[in-house]
Amino acid sequence: MADVGIIGVGTTQFRPETREKLFKELMYEAAYRAYLEAGVDPRRDVDAFITASEDLWEGLAIFDEYVPDQLGGVLKPVFTVGGDGIHGLIHGYMLIKTGRFDVVAVEAHSKASEIEDIKKVVRFALDPIYLRPVIEDVDVLAGLEMAASLGCYGIDMDTVNEVILKNHFNGSFNSAPYAQNLDENSFETPEYLAEPLRTLDVAPYVDGGAVVVLASKDYISREGLEPVWIEGVGWATQGGRFERFLDMPGEGLAAAARMAYDMAGVSRPRRYFDLAEVDDRFSFREPVSLIALGLASGDVNIDYADRVFEMDGELPVNVSGGFLANGYPLEAGGLMKLVYAARQIWGEAGPNQLDDVEKALVATRREIPSTTYGVVVLSG
Amino acid sequence: MKMNIYRKSRVACVGAGLTLFRRRLMETSDELMWLAARQALDEAGLTIEDIDCIVFGTAPDNFDGIHMQSEALADGAGAVNKPYTRVYVGGGTGVFSVIAGWWHVASGLCDRVLVIAEEKMSHVQPHPQYLFHHIFDPVTEKPLGVNLIWIFALEMHRYMYKYGIKKEDIALVSVKNKRNALDHPSAQVAAKITVEDVLNSEVLVWPVQRLDISPVSDGAGALVLVSESEAKKLTDEPIWIDGVGWSLDTMYWTNRDLAFPVYLYYAGKMAYEMAGIENPRKEIDFAEVYDPFDYKELHHMEGLQLARKGEAPILTREGVTERDGDLPINPSGGLLGVGNPIAAAGIMKVAEVYWQLRGMAGKRQVKKDVVTGLAQAWGDLMQVGTVVIMRR
Numbered sequence: 001m002a003d004v005g006i007i008g009v010g011t012t013q014f015r016p017e018t019r020e021k022l023f024k025e026l027m028y029e030a031a032y033r034a035y036l037e038a039g040v041d042p043r044r045d046v047d048a049f050i051t052a053s054e055d056l057w058e059g060l061a062i063f064d065e066y067v068p069d070q071l072g073g074v075l076k077p078v079f080t081v082g083g084d085g086i087h088g089l090i091h092g093y094m095l096i097k098t099g100r101f102d103v104v105a106v107e108a109h110s111k112a113s114e115i116e117d118i119k120k121v122v123r124f125a126l127d128p129i130y131l132r133p134v135i136e137d138v139d140v141l142a143g144l145e146m147a148a149s150l151g152c153y154g155i156d157m158d159t160v161n162e163v164i165l166k167n168h169f170n171g172s173f174n175s176a177p178y179a180q181n182l183d184e185n186s187f188e189t190p191e192y193l194a195e196p197l198r199t200l201d202v203a204p205y206v207d208g209g210a211v212v213v214l215a216s217k218d219y220i221s222r223e224g225l226e227p228v229w230i231e232g233v234g235w236a237t238q239g240g241r242f243e244r245f246l247d248m249p250g251e252g253l254a255a256a257a258r259m260a261y262d263m264a265g266v267s268r269p270r271r272y273f274d275l276a277e278v279d280d281r282f283s284f285r286e287p288v289s290l291i292a293l294g295l296a297s298g299d300v301n302i303d304y305a306d307r308v309f310e311m312d313g314e315l316p317v318n319v320s321g322g323f324l325a326n327g328y329p330l331e332a333g334g335l336m337k338l339v340y341a342a343r344q345i346w347g348e349a350g351p352n353q354l355d356d357v358e359k360a361l362v363a364t365r366r367e368i369p370s371t372t373y374g375v376v377v378l379s380g
Numbered sequence: 381m382k383m384n385i386y387r388k389s390r391v392a393c394v395g396a397g398l399t400l401f402r403r404r405l406m407e408t409s410d411e412l413m414w415l416a417a418r419q420a421l422d423e424a425g426l427t428i429e430d431i432d433c434i435v436f437g438t439a440p441d442n443f444d445g446i447h448m449q450s451e452a453l454a455d456g457a458g459a460v461n462k463p464y465t466r467v468y469v470g471g472g473t474g475v476f477s478v479i480a481g482w483w484h485v486a487s488g489l490c491d492r493v494l495v496i497a498e499e500k501m502s503h504v505q506p507h508p509q510y511l512f513h514h515i516f517d518p519v520t521e522k523p524l525g526v527n528l529i530w531i532f533a534l535e536m537h538r539y540m541y542k543y544g545i546k547k548e549d550i551a552l553v554s555v556k557n558k559r560n561a562l563d564h565p566s567a568q569v570a571a572k573i574t575v576e577d578v579l580n581s582e583v584l585v586w587p588v589q590r591l592d593i594s595p596v597s598d599g600a601g602a603l604v605l606v607s608e609s610e611a612k613k614l615t616d617e618p619i620w621i622d623g624v625g626w627s628l629d630t631m632y633w634t635n636r637d638l639a640f641p642v643y644l645y646y647a648g649k650m651a652y653e654m655a656g657i658e659n660p661r662k663e664i665d666f667a668e669v670y671d672p673f674d675y676k677e678l679h680h681m682e683g684l685q686l687a688r689k690g691e692a693p694i695l696t697r698e699g700v701t702e703r704d705g706d707l708p709i710n711p712s713g714g715l716l717g718v719g720n721p722i723a724a725a726g727i728m729k730v731a732e733v734y735w736q737l738r739g740m741a742g743k744r745q746v747k748k749d750v751v752t753g754l755a756q757a758w759g760d761l762m763q764v765g766t767v768v769i770m771r772r
Contacts, residue, residue: 236462
């Protein structure tokens with residue numbers, strides 16, 4: 001048995017626009033639902049609160065100021081991680097592992113629709129001397145990464161198309177806001193953003209919030225709860241230069257996966273997991289992730305041709321519909337996937353519920369040009 | 381020496397590094413981080429290859445003019461295919477990044493952690509205060525044209541009014557800290573000044589005057605934290621992190637009584653309980669408390685229970701907080717003397733506690749024998765307290 005478990009999760013709806021709500025209300029709504037599910041009172045039971053965000057997504061400098069009130073964390077240990085929600089969760093995991101915290105709440109959200117020109121904000125993440133002057137449109141970065149990824153790993157365009165078809169298909173049963181009814185003909189007249197990157201390769205942004213409540217083994221046993229256990233966590237940054245990242249996209253993910261697998265005792269990941277929710281912010285990142293995570297066989301193209309990662313395949317991947325169908329909620333991306341994986345283990349995933357999900361893997365990367373990954377191994 | 385009977389696994393500091401603190405340093409942020417990290421690693425007898433995990437601290441993103449700043453500065457931190465993360469709680473980030481380093485080790489996930497904090501404020505034109513304008517609520521506060529000095533003037537005024545404190549007593553903090561900083565090799569604004577100099581300096585927002593305030597600074601600091609078993613291999617003189625605490629108050633600062641930093645009281649309480657400290661005034665031998673303004677040193681001493689409410693100015697006037705006093709406060713020279721590259725200034729405080737406890741502070745070494753030291757930082761909208769307690 002692991003030392004840390006998930007005892008409650010809560011999300012808002014993930015929608016392209018949430019004009020009627022402030023970001024604080026999204027946070028509150030997700031937190032309220034998670035606390036209710038976990039059966040905790042934040043003022044009494046939660047020992048620490050973590051938010052994952054960045055100032056420029058919010059349009060507020062020192063964003064952590066804006067966190068405690070709507071989470072119930074006033075005058076308690078609260079902090080913010082400049083990372084994906086998965087990184088927030090990993091910090092929560094570590095806090096509980098110190099033995100000094102019993103219950104920790106982790107929050108992440110997106111109000112992408114409120115950002116007037118999100119591409120300009122993303123471009124602001126580029127090195128101001130070497131990259132920003134030569135990259136006018138950040139789609140070029142994704143195009144470069146796609147070309148490098150296909151080249152490095154020998155991924156076929158047919159495989160990339162399979163990813164898009166699969167995830168939109170999965171999402172169509174799952175009320176995913178961006179799910180489309182696509183088929184092979186949908187790729188005949190591609191709309192290129194930065195060749196080879198096409199419109200269909202990109203997950204659109206979405207608004208929403210997610211909160212996950214973690215607890216120690218002692219608390220869980222004391223309260224008689226049925227958690228989803230966190231068996232292993234791993235995280236890694238590949239480096240600070242995007243241009244160097246293109247030499248081997250996904251190397252950092254392999255490092256993060258090694259850490260998580262070592263912790264969880266996973267030696268044969270392909271056989272170990274019943275489900276994987278992996279990064280598909282861009283379509284090609286799904287096969288890259290599966291290779292780096294050791295979930296693909298010798299040739300990932302054959303895996304996709306053999307429908308291994310379909311909902312009824314040997315290892316279902318992005319059964320939720322992934323970011324491609326549900327949208328990409330910025331730093332809440334990791335928690336969106338993690339909440340879905342936890343719900344699958346609990347048997348509460350709705351229309352796409354699979355049979356007997358015991359072990360699940362969640363792996364994410366932050367928005368381009370980030371090279372930071374997070375991996376979590378879950379079990380029922 | 382009192383042992384911490386509550387600890388699960390002990391975390392030691394085995395190396396510290398600090399760049400110069402200056403306005404408009406020519407080095408890039410990456411280079412500053414590398415300089416501080418290299419010094420800390422050298423002191424610990426380690427290389428970056430020996431490090432398992434890296435924690436990075438910086439206050440707002442925007443000083444470097446880069447979104448997702450930690451990603452851009454990963455190379456300066458040595459974070460290549462390594463676990464690397466950025467945490468932040470505004471001005472409290474420097475000490476908080478050490479707390480994050482503590483839980484990386486105390487959780488058992490990492491054995492050797494490099495903690496780096498960096499701030500390069502000089503980039504902001506025409507002045508960093510322009511950026512701080514964006515920390516305020518965009519609906520209720522920003523339209524007022526408010527800036528940080530404006531709200532700290534409110535807090536200073538309230539503190540003075542509630543306890544009948546005179547400007548002359550507060551000015552003594554600036555005089556002491558700038559004098560202490562004369563012995564600090566990184567210091568930016570060390571000086572021998574008088575109370576009259578402070579009282580005659582330019583009024584910024586009454587009662588805050590030019591010499592009540594720390595400067596705009598660039599700089600970086602780094603620490604190496606390791607597990608107990610690693611510490612025994614690396615040094616005979618590890619300095620232990622025996623207590624950590626932090627607390628964040630509501631962002632609605634206008635609804636609070638600014639005379640007492642209740643968030644810091646809770647942060648200190650958390651750290652004291654963990655370190656097994658029941659009487660901080662007696663059991664803390666010296667402290668590096670956050671002093672971006674001179675009144676904040678006094679305010680924070682009271683929040684940390686190192687003085688009773690309204691008593692800190694009296695202790696200062698009586699020389700208790702001098703380097704050779706009974707309770708030395710900011711023997712480094714603090715932010716008022718050494719400088720204030722926000723997150724790096726917090727690391728500077730923890731580094732000073734580490735060097736003092738190891739007897740490595742040179743001319744800054746406090747006179748009394750010290751076993752237990754405390755470092756603290758503060759930030760956000762007068763909202764967060766972060767505390768680290770170290771023992772030798």
